[in-house]
Amino acid sequence: MSGVVSTTTPAVARPATARPIPQHVGIIMDGNRRWARARGLDPVEGYREGARRLGEVCEWAEQAGLTALTLWGLSTDNLKRSDQELSGLLPLIGETIEELAALRRWPVNPIGDLMALPGHLRAAMERARDISHRAPGMTVNVAVAYDGRREIAHAVRQILCAGTMPPADADDPAGNWQHLIAEHLYTRNQPDPDLIIRTSGEQRLSGFLLWQTAASEFYFCDVPWPSFTRDEFDLALDSYASRHRRYGL
Numbered sequence: 001m002s003g004v005v006s007t008t009t010p011a012v013a014r015p016a017t018a019r020p021i022p023q024h025v026g027i028i029m030d031g032n033r034r035w036a037r038a039r040g041l042d043p044v045e046g047y048r049e050g051a052r053r054l055g056e057v058c059e060w061a062e063q064a065g066l067t068a069l070t071l072w073g074l075s076t077d078n079l080k081r082s083d084q085e086l087s088g089l090l091p092l093i094g095e096t097i098e099e100l101a102a103l104r105r106w107p108v109n110p111i112g113d114l115m116a117l118p119g120h121l122r123a124a125m126e127r128a129r130d131i132s133h134r135a136p137g138m139t140v141n142v143a144v145a146y147d148g149r150r151e152i153a154h155a156v157r158q159i160l161c162a163g164t165m166p167p168a169d170a171d172d173p174a175g176n177w178q179h180l181i182a183e184h185l186y187t188r189n190q191p192d193p194d195l196i197i198r199t200s201g202e203q204r205l206s207g208f209l210l211w212q213t214a215a216s217e218f219y220f221c222d223v224p225w226p227s228f229t230r231d232e233f234d235l236a237l238d239s240y241a242s243r244h245r246r247y248g249l
Contacts, residue, residue, distance in 0.1 A: 005052065005054050005055040005096055005100050005103070019238075019241040021065045021066070022195040022237070023068065023194055024066065024068040024190060024191045024192065024193040024194055024195075025068075025193060025194065025195045025236075026069075026071075026072070026193040026213070026216075027057070027069070027071050027196075027197045027199070028196070028198040028199065028206065028208055029053075029071060029072060029073060029199060029225040030198055030200040030225060031199050031200025031201075031224025031225045031227075032046035032049070032224065032225055032226060033046050034046070034200060034224055035050075035227060042088070043085055043088075043089075044085065044088035047092055048092060049226035051092060051096040053225065054071065054100055055100060055103065056230070057069070057071075057228070057233065058105070058106055058140055061138065061233075062105075062137055064233075064237055066138050067139065067191065068139045068191060069138060069139070069140050069141070070111075070142075070187070071141065071142050071143065073142055074093060074145060075206065075207065076113060076116060076150060079145060090118060090121050091120070093121060093144060094124030094125070095124070097125055097144075098124050100132075100140070100142075101127070101129070101131040101132035103132075104132055104135045105136075105137050106135050106137040106138055106140040107133050107134070107135045107139050107140065108129060108131075108135075108140050109129060109141045109142070110125035110126070110128065110141075111141050111143050111146060111187065112144045112147075112186070113150055113154070114144070114145060116145045117144065125142070128142075139190060146208075148207040148209055148210030148211065149207060151186055152211055154184075155181050155184035155211075164180065165180075166180060181211070182211070187209070192213070192214070192215065192216065193209060193212055193216050194216060194240065195216060195217050195219060196208065196209070196217070197219045197221070197236045198219075198221075199221055199223055199228055200221075200224045200225060201221075203220045217240050217243055217245065221235070221236070
């Protein structure tokens with residue numbers, strides 16, 4: 001392994017506490033290019049440094065007791081960047097995901113419009129899924145070529161193509177549709193994210209998990225992703241624990 005993904009020691013669960021712990025956390029890993037520019041580096045060096053956080057944040061999440069972690073690495077809009085930038089970024093993404101899977105500590109689940117990716121990257125993501133699918137730890141979703149609207153449209157298209165629409169005379173047709181759509185999302189059979197973390201100061205979702213975040217809590221921090229630390233992660237969990245989730249009640 002080239003050492004892009006960094007981990008420390010095998011995860012050891014923290015002592016149980018009374019504070020609420022999210023089951024599923026999503027992270028928008030923003031600020032890689034800004035981190036690099038601030039240091040006079042090529043943008044891909046920011047992504048390379050950010051990649052070193054992935055193994056560590058998976059450890060932190062597992063130690064905190066999460067059952068699922070979703071990391072947004074690349075949107076479909078990001079694929080419109082210059083060929084020069086993508087030529088460095090896309091191989092790095094494939095290498096990083098395969099290294100994470102090779103640890104065999106967590107099932108790595110690639111999500112997104114994989115058919116929009118170059119063949120070499122799509123193959124790397126499929127290998128990562130196959131290598132790690134029997135791993136015992138929490139699920140790690142890696143979102144590449146991801147767009148929330150496209151995910152919902154993909155789910156509806158699958159339903160229509162399969163002819164599995166709920167009956168028109170159902171007692172709760174809207175509720176049945178919601179359940180059916182959820183079964184066709186990339187994150188099916190997983191809990192919706194309780195907490196979304198976005199780094200680097202931006203305070204918007206940018207299309208991340210649009211369906212799944214209807215009741216999520218949000219935490220925004222100014223630190224760019226390559227500088228994200230365990231302390232920042234714990235601050236996000238502490239913020240989540242301090243909130244009272246009413247779910248409309």
